[in-house]
Amino acid sequence: xxxxxxxxxxxxxxxxxxxxxxxxxxxxxxxxxxxxxxxxxxxxxxxxxxxxxxxxxxxxxxxxxxxxxxxxxxxxxxxxxxxxxxxxxxxxxxxxxxxxxxxxxxxxxxxxxxxxxxxxxxxxxxxxxxxxxxxxxxxxxxxxxxxxxxxxxxxxxxxxxxxxxxxxxxxxxxxxxxxxxxxxxxxxxxxxxxxxxxxxxxxxxxxxxxxxxxxxxxxxxxxxxxxxxxxxxx
Numbered sequence: 193x194x195x196x197x198x199x200x201x202x203x204x205x206x207x208x209x210x211x212x213x214x215x216x217x218x219x220x221x222x223x224x225x226x227x228x229x230x231x232x233x234x235x236x237x238x239x240x241x242x243x244x245x246x247x248x249x250x251x252x253x254x255x256x257x258x259x260x261x262x263x264x265x266x267x268x269x270x271x272x273x274x275x276x277x278x279x280x281x282x283x284x285x286x287x288x289x290x291x292x293x294x295x296x297x298x299x300x301x302x303x304x305x306x307x308x309x310x311x312x313x314x315x316x317x318x319x320x321x322x323x324x325x326x327x328x329x330x331x332x333x334x335x336x337x338x339x340x341x342x343x344x345x346x347x348x349x350x351x352x353x354x355x356x357x358x359x360x361x362x363x364x365x366x367x368x369x370x371x372x373x374x375x376x377x378x379x380x381x382x383x384x385x386x387x388x389x390x391x392x393x394x395x396x397x398x399x400x401x402x403x404x405x406x407x408x409x410x411x412x413x414x415x416x417x418x419x420x421x422x423x424x425x426x
Contacts, residue, residue: 196292200263227323
């Protein structure tokens with residue numbers, strides 16, 4: 193279920209504290225990045241805080257206000273990208289789009305995000321601005337890796353024709369599960385799209401035809417035998 197951005201105040205430890213993770217369900221901390229400002233929607237950036245990337249979500253905790261923190265599940269992030277264009281935003285940042293789970297038809301009042309009271313359920317954009325811009329690529333890589341750990345659940349009715357995106361690792365894993373595996377992919381999957389008529393497939397098709405021919409011949413022989421025995425009894 194997509195729940196979008198939410199408040200996060202569960203901290204533990206001394207000082208500013210660290211987020212309380214759902215370790216019972218296997219959540220693990222992957223990366224900690226201090227001195228990261230956070231901007232929600234078109235609001236001004238918050239005072240710097242610490243960014244925590246886990247196997248399930250992105251958590252930002254304010255260093256200034258211990259009661260202020262935000263979190264968003266990777267399942268709710270529809271897009272993440274590195275933004276270095278000063279015309280797009282005045283600081284290099286990780287730009288993310290958030291699925292809120294609210295009705296798409298509800299038109300967002302852009303002014304509402306500028307008011308003091310922030311409705312998190314309507315925030316569809318979040319920017320993470322590290323004080324050290326050289327960390328952007330590292331953060332982006334972390335986002336990519338953790339997003340892969342949280343594949344989008346397949347809804348009913350979407351099972352067919354939707355799962356044609358495989359990573360190279362998955363392809364090699366599938367192909368290496370046994371010699372009789374029906375999956376045979378070339379090493380470079382990008383060149384294999386739409387080219388299923390490989391020599392292997394052709395050879396297998398010919399073999400199946402030969403087997404079928406053999407079956408037909410056997411069937412004819414059986415008919416002849418039954419006919420002859422039938423005549424014999426007369």
